[in-house]
Amino acid sequence: MNKVPLTIRGAEKLRAELQKLKSEERPRVVAAIAEARAHGDLKENAEYHAAREQQGFIEGRIKEVEAKLANAQVIDVTKLNPGGKVVFGATVDLADVASGDEITYQIVGDDEADIKQGLVSVSSPIARALIGKMEGDEVLVQAPGGNREYEVLAVRYV
The missing domain is CATH 3.10.50.30 (Transcription elongation factor, GreA/GreB, C-terminal domain)
Known part of the structure; x- marks a missing residue:
């Protein structure tokens, strides 16, 4: 894959987003899934399904940001x-x-x-x-x- 140019500020912004996703968003959604699971029957548990959907979005965004940083050519x-x-x-x-x-x-x-x-x-x-x-x-x-x-x-x- 070709390297994609990125400014230093752009790379820092992506790194900060990745840090927040991993250290705040991911643990929050994992806790929400555990709490929803404790409510019993998962088939009709809207909180559980919403939290799982959000988890999928967060994991997808983490992969996307990691790929962008891996393919970035940071230019100062x-x-x-x-x-x-x-x-x-x-x-x-x-x-x-x-x-x-x-x-x-x-x-x-x-x-x-x-x-x-x-x-x-x-x-x-x-x-x-x-x-x-x-x-x-x-x-x-x-x-x-x-x-x-x-x-x-x-x-x-x-």
């Missing part, structure tokens, strides 16, 4: 020296050429993307258009709402 953008180019992990300040509006995005892995927080997936149209560009370059992005033109104001590696 602060240790790269891309010479001013936009690369994975870079934070980019842009100006919309038409409106003059300024926006900041960080290019992150697919699992970390959250547009509300300015985190765009490396496979998104805007990230693909930005990769390799430098401060002062203009970029044409083919967005679902039509083409948008941006000027790269600054590239930071934080």
